[in-house]
Amino acid sequence: LQGAVVISMDPEIKDLAAGDVLIEGSTIKAVGRDLSAAAGDGQAVRIEMGGMILIPGLVDGHRHCWQNQFRRLIVDADLPSYMATTHGGIALHYRPEDMYAGDLVTMLGAIDSGVTSILDFSHNTRTPAHSDAVFKAYGEAGIRAVHASAPPNAGAWAEHWPEDLTRLRDRFTSALTSVRLAIDFRRPRPASELIKFARExxxxxxxxxxLGPASSREMEELGRDGLLGPDVTVIHATDMADVVWQHFKDAAIGVTLAPTSDEQIGLSGGTPPIQKALDFGIRPSLSVDVEISLATDMFSQMRCVLATQRMQSAALRYRGETPPTWVTNRDVLEFATIQGARHIGLGQKVGSLAPGKEADIVAIRAEDVNNLPLNNAIGTVVQGADTKNVDIVWIAGELKKWRGTILGVDLDRVRSLAEQSRDYLAAKCGWELDVFGLQRRPETQYDEVHGYLEQRQKA
Ligand SMILES: [Zn+2]
Structure with a gap:
């Protein structure tokens, strides 16, 4: 790739105003000012990258991919309403093919928006076949997927978890796919035992x-018992006590923020703890969480967390207190790339453009009408760019998007899969849907999930 603006996110390579990237097979062989000599053996395909900014593929630290045949259905939902609609509603009726449909549309949308690695927090794994179905979607999309498996939060299930994780690990671990243990509200056994199981x-x-005081107490206990470590990542971390943040720092765990879900859906205090993390010397990662209520892309997350931190800082200054330093556009790009890679267990493989890393690369058109002329590459990526400017996407050296078009996908087939699955599940729930969303739903079906929520709050 020749003559691009390169933002490597690598501390040695830094930025190049006009740089080349040499890909060999699935990996990055070299990044430098002029690699003509290195690529001069007649074997290299040269791609002219004038007017393009190259960044490492974006990393989404957590998304509930199974839900996304219902994208944007409930954009004004609060947390109880979200829980009731998903975990207490549609989730109960999911078949393996519905898991597949939800995950497939998610993965394609992710690639389209420049996300090359994603942690799929799959908390509707009612049977082993429900888990297997999402791996089919990962394979078809060709995305780098971290499968984080958890039981469904409500309703009947095969009670195969966590034991089935060893089967998933042995069957599906590959160059592009890895498996983690995910812990959410429903716990067949205490978190301490689940952590022990995972480590074994x-x-x-x-x-x-x-999120919230109950979680804060649990995390404090896990920290005190020495059970937190760099192999643990926590999502949201809203409303944690300072003693918990100190445990997070001491144990070198990963903290993944979900800025838009905290703020729009109203999780715990409703504020992503960006400043708290920075105060404790923790560099967070970012995540989309739920497309049923929120935006699909990581540009939204970067802008949201930047705006939130500056708003908080400015409010302190206005009140005459000492404001913290503003996060920069480069900071939030770091959160969405290398920090994300670290927190989903892929820090050695992806997250920056450097020799030996996997070739997960995104080319952003810097000279589209919304970005020209190019005056500040970091600003163009974080503030200017949107999914439409994501021109080319490579994952492990394979082209996944080329000149603005996703490759190898029959969109008519994908749309019809998603619509059929959505209509089946909505009918099972007794919902009335139209193009303006969910018009009517029975109230009785949510008792069970509210039970879980109450139990959790008391805990
Ligand atoms: Zn979540």
């Missing part, structure tokens, strides 16, 4: 729903 199996651990 060589699996890393991701906690979702880390």
């Amino acid at each position: 199996q060589g699996l890393s651990i991701t906690f979702d729903g880390v």
